[in-house]
Amino acid sequence: MNSLSNRQNSIQLLDLPDELILAIINKINPQVLLLASIIGIGNNRLERLALDKCYSIDLSFYYSGFPYEEHMIRFLLDVMPRILNNIQSITINLRHLSYLDHISREIHHENLSKLSHLKIMTGHLYKNTGTPYTTILSIDLWICLGYYYDNQLRHYPLFSIVPQFFYPSDSITNVLLSFFHNSLIMHSIVNFEYDDDCALLVPSIDKGSLFPRSPHLTHVRVTLRKFDDCLRLLNQLGSQLCSFAVSIIHVIKKDEDILSQIKSISCFKLKHLTMTIYRNIFHYERCIIPLLQHLTNIEHLILLLAIGVTDIGPDHFIDGSHLQRDIISYMPHLRQLDFHIRSIVRHAPYIELDTIRQTFVKQEQSIDCALDYFNNEYGQCQIYSLPFIGTRLDFISNRFPLFDDKNSFSNITILLLFDDIKSFENIFFERLSRALPHLKTLEVFNQIEQEEKSKTTNMIIEFHHLSVLILHDIHVDYAEQLLCRSYLPCLIELVIRNNALSTIIEQNNQQARNNCSKVETLQIVEPWIELTSVHLKFFPHLHREIHDES
Secondary structure, eight states, X not given: OHHHHHHHHOOOGGGSOHHHHHHHHHXXXXXXXXXXXXXXXXXXXXHHHHHXXXXXXXXXXXXXXXXXXXXXXXXXXXXXXXXXXXXXXXXEEGGGHHHHHHHHHHSOGXXXXXXXXXXXXXXOBOTTTOOBOSSOOOSSSEEEOOHHHHGGGGGSTTOXXXXXXXXXXXXXXXXXXXXXXXXXXXXXXSEEEEXXXXXXXXXXXXXXXXXXXXXXXXXXXXXXXXXXXXXXXHHHHGGGOOEEEEXXXXXXXXXXXXXXXXXXXXXXXXXXXEXXXXXXXXXXXXXXXXXXXXXXXXXXXXXXXXXXOSTTSOSSOOOHHHHHHHTGGGOTTOOEEEEEEEEEEETOOOOOHHHHHHTXXXXXXXXEEEEEEOTTSEEXXXXXXXXXXXXXXXXXXXXXXXXXXXXXXXXXXXXXXXXSSSOOOHHHHHHHHHHOTTOXXXXXXEOSOOSOGGGOOSOOEEOTTOOEEEEXXXXXXXXXXXXXXXXXTTOOEEEEEHHHHHHHHHHTOXXXXXXXXXXXXXXXXXXXXXXXXXXXXXXXXXXXXXXXXX
């Protein structure tokens, strides 16, 4: 009797109005799992509600240890063919492109006309957590610009190498090119994006266009290996391109005919340009400036640049007068310029901060700047528009206005701290945790011992989202600060000096053990050494990984 009464008083999903069912659907993540569970089970009402949510599909959550593998396969094989003609936007991992291409060939061409946005991710995710790699990548499918190679670049002063960029192998590149050249999907694509951390190589002119089947393609967001790739892509897309967001890894002028390549570019419809180069530009005045001066129809320009590190770079800091003379004056249609430009000069002459600010007085926007003169003989000037538009800051010292009243940098996810003049004290990290609540990657360069250790409190500093910690060039105090006196519940990648890690392990601090309990990648540097049983005991997740692989 009680059982019957309970059934009568219970509310089933189908008893709810459509609005509540849709609210529940919106709460389920990833939604693909829900679609795989509802579509095709015979309930027309639920299927109709689910299909109404199919205009945008994100499959990038998939990783090798994904616990719902069967649902994923069912979605690709059974559900995807039924909904592809409704989809307007899709984000997919590279490994699933073959499924998408096969499905498209089974559907009438006109039924693909709604799909206008395609984003391809490389799927370089940790198999247990599904979070992206930052410092290194498994080499089974990829050839990466790895940490060992980039360690050579650390010798360049004020040169950023994080996050690591990944180069797809030749076989994977061929898969991509085949899809771009042959898939019916590409015909309707208007907006194309590719994984920010994976560098594309644009074929030379004699091998044809990168996107020969995409006559409607007007918006592109990609990361490219070299400046030459950028020029080739702009030449290939030509007048159809309206918006271009490009990140370039290396800007080095090797081709003496580079100016003629720039002059051959015809992008008169290009109105929106975002250029991101965080690895210091060697040839700013020979490459970047001529290209920007050629693109005269730009209306909205975003520049996120690091300039100079060798003798072939500019011999002066970039300021407002240089932006006006070298860029703005060549763009008569420019409506908005947002920027963060970090310029580095060896033996830089001393300049007052107000002198830099005065160069922006004619510009009708808020800006700020910071100057550093380090003991390594290099000076650094950072100029940026406000509100701040970037998500990373490199080589930030104690003198950078990181903790302003307006929380200007609250969206920062990647931070590189550097100071060879003053130590970073405990109070600095306390303020840092409050000012940068979304911080995911932190690298520290500072070999100066902390001065105020006696004032350190027992309060644990919390970095709730920090997943990557790089302690390569540090005094051991910063390892203790961040591993023993901080709460790092999401830490999965750690790069640390051998002597600092030995000290942490010998102390056997419980907070440090907790912080290291989920680490999936550990790199011990200076010197580079292999893991021992002592390390595996302190990092239990590494021990399980090795055991599983064996």
